[in-house]
Amino acid sequence: MKEVVVLSGxxxxxxxxxxxSFAALARDKVLVDCDVDAADLHLLLRPDMREKHEFWSxxxxxxxxxxxTECGLCEEQCRFKAVADYKVDPLSxxxxxxxxxxxxxGAITMxxxxxxxWFISDTRYGKLVHARLGIAQENSGKLVALVRQQARELAxxxxxxxxxxxxxxGIGCPVISSLSGAGLALIITEPTLSGMHDLExxxxxxxxxxxxxxxxxxxxxxxxxxxxxxxxxxxxxxxxVVARIPFDNSFTEAMINGMPVVxxxxxxxSQKIETLWETIDRSLSK
Amino acid sequence: MIVSIASGxxxxxxxxxxxSLVLSLKDNYNxxxxxxxxxxxxxxxxxxxxxxxxxxxxxPVPQVDENLCTFCGRCSEVCAYNALAVFPKNVLxxxxxxxxxxxxxxxxxxxxxxxxxxxxxxxxxxxxDGIAFVQGRLNVGEAMPTPVVRKVxxxxxxEGVVIIDxxxxxxxxxxxxxxxxxxxxxxxxPTPFGLSDLELAxxxxxxxxxxxxVVINRSGADNSxxxxxxxxxxxxxxxxxxxxxxxxxxxxxxxxxxxxxxxWREHFLALFDRIQGLVNERSxxxxx
Numbered sequence: 001m002k003e004v005v006v007l008s009g010x011x012x013x014x015x016x017x018x019x020x021s022f023a024a025l026a027r028d029k030v031l032v033d034c035d036v037d038a039a040d041l042h043l044l045l046r047p048d049m050r051e052k053h054e055f056w057s058x059x060x061x062x063x064x065x066x067x068x069t070e071c072g073l074c075e076e077q078c079r080f081k082a083v084a085d086y087k088v089d090p091l092s093x094x095x096x097x098x099x100x101x102x103x104x105x106g107a108i109t110m111x112x113x114x115x116x117x118w119f120i121s122d123t124r125y126g127k128l129v130h131a132r133l134g135i136a137q138e139n140s141g142k143l144v145a146l147v148r149q150q151a152r153e154l155a156x157x158x159x160x161x162x163x164x165x166x167x168x169x170g171i172g173c174p175v176i177s178s179l180s181g182a183g184l185a186l187i188i189t190e191p192t193l194s195g196m197h198d199l200e201x202x203x204x205x206x207x208x209x210x211x212x213x214x215x216x217x218x219x220x221x222x223x224x225x226x227x228x229x230x231x232x233x234x235x236x237x238x239x240x241v242v243a244r245i246p247f248d249n250s251f252t253e254a255m256i257n258g259m260p261v262v263x264x265x266x267x268x269x270s271q272k273i274e275t276l277w278e279t280i281d282r283s284l285s286k
Numbered sequence: 287m288i289v290s291i292a293s294g295x296x297x298x299x300x301x302x303x304x305x306s307l308v309l310s311l312k313d314n315y316n317x318x319x320x321x322x323x324x325x326x327x328x329x330x331x332x333x334x335x336x337x338x339x340x341x342x343x344x345x346p347v348p349q350v351d352e353n354l355c356t357f358c359g360r361c362s363e364v365c366a367y368n369a370l371a372v373f374p375k376n377v378l379x380x381x382x383x384x385x386x387x388x389x390x391x392x393x394x395x396x397x398x399x400x401x402x403x404x405x406x407x408x409x410x411x412x413x414x415d416g417i418a419f420v421q422g423r424l425n426v427g428e429a430m431p432t433p434v435v436r437k438v439x440x441x442x443x444x445e446g447v448v449i450i451d452x453x454x455x456x457x458x459x460x461x462x463x464x465x466x467x468x469x470x471x472x473x474x475x476p477t478p479f480g481l482s483d484l485e486l487a488x489x490x491x492x493x494x495x496x497x498x499x500v501v502i503n504r505s506g507a508d509n510s511x512x513x514x515x516x517x518x519x520x521x522x523x524x525x526x527x528x529x530x531x532x533x534x535x536x537x538x539x540x541x542x543x544x545x546x547x548x549x550w551r552e553h554f555l556a557l558f559d560r561i562q563g564l565v566n567e568r569s570x571x572x573x574x
Contacts, residue, residue: 008296009326010296010297010326010328011295011296011297011298011454012295012296012297012298013297016479037455037456037457037460037486038294038295038296038454038455038456038482038483038486040295040478040479040482040483043478043479043482058366059366077388077392079386079387079388080387091461091465091494094385094387095366096366096367096385096387096389097364097366097389098364098387098388098389098392101364101389101393102392102393133456133457135456135486135489135490135493136456136457136458136460136461136490136493136494137457137458138457138458140455140457140458141429168455169296169297169325169326169453169454169455170296170325170326170431170453170454170455171325171326171424171426172325172424172428172429172430172431172459173429173430173431174457175325176427176429177429190538191538192537192538192539192540193328193331193538193539193540194301194326194328194331194537194540197326197328197331198326198328201325201326201426204426204427205426205427208426208427209427222531222534222535222538223535223538223539226538226539252477255477255478255479256477256478256508258478
């Protein structure tokens, strides 16, 4: 099974639009939305939900006021400053359980958190595994690991060859969770100084976790000089720039119409994305 | 006053708004910018601060003295993150899973666990053109941004105006950055992705009890859906920044909007006045 994850470092560079198009172009695949705290892929793929599951992860401390003797040990020991006035602030509690182990009157219990939901859906292009992290919840990395695991099981069961994942922005926990063990990372960047700065950091993460990376420069004509600098940087680091896609309103128009770009318009942009997918497909098959 | 700038979706223009807002305010106020997007901090590209001070952020991770350890297994039993595994003759520590809560060391019956500091990032402070500047930077390969965000937040100067640039999303590092703000400005774009993620951001900010308003960036011919949503949710739309190639080009070169197009300064000043008005109105409501 071959898995490609699409990342960017900086948000808003076009990850989801590209993944939506890959969904339409790749024949035999399971799709995964790993951006569990701001998922958007479903807006292009318009899924029919087939399965819905609760995601329980992590715990929150709860102090029973009837048993509490107000000794203050929990507040003194909590390193997350989650206890004040013998009450736990659930937003600050990291669920470590330290307080529950040391409370001399056994007044603190840990309660499981419902941290989100995950879904398996049918789309016009095949199965989609996606999720929604609960508002202000932790453990996005665990939810990402879970949706990827579900996608792998689905693909294995049905003999499907590809997994295509839409990754989250940034370089932290959910990105690492989307990346580890994937066959290839495709980084969508843009020729802005911010985009370039963030590209270097996300490439560093790929290198750290030993996942080969390729780069696509989206909206390259917003600043061609910067696009050339990205090309030179990648060349210097032995990373292929596999596509340069010009700025085009059809990205936004396709989104407004709830369609992948390659299905919305049959212009040069679509051909560029098709060529990009062929390149990715070839390098996954190596 | 603390104003945080968040978005849900990435790439909607948080950094553009944060940098132009601080530059517009600096002549009239004592202004500080905290870049809490520690995974991908970008404000420094635009403000080019002179960094004076750099502080490493550590989390304390356990270090087991196997001469004292009896391999009883208590540490791994109390660790909620599976960061310790105890075998008959040795203990394995997985520092990248550790949250640094300290439970294992405190509860070890043999006092065999000390803590060592693991470096996960850095907080840098300095000045840029009359603006006090602080940013956090998570080390590449590290998973946990929240402790770095917390350290940046501790630098907030409570006397003046503090502007916080928040990371995208709605999970823990976002909450840590917004918590305790007097106001949260949500930057969106008039697309289905922008709107969908704005809805999630509004839920998050309201859960935190922080009042919020909206900036529509890349505003164009059809803002009707996002405007309708804002009306329904009683969210004030405080500024529109048009979809404009010149603005995009300035941004690509690392230039702020107010530096490239100085007439925008008055729009940002008016934006801040409206925010102040909303905050004052709310605090007088609470007092009453």
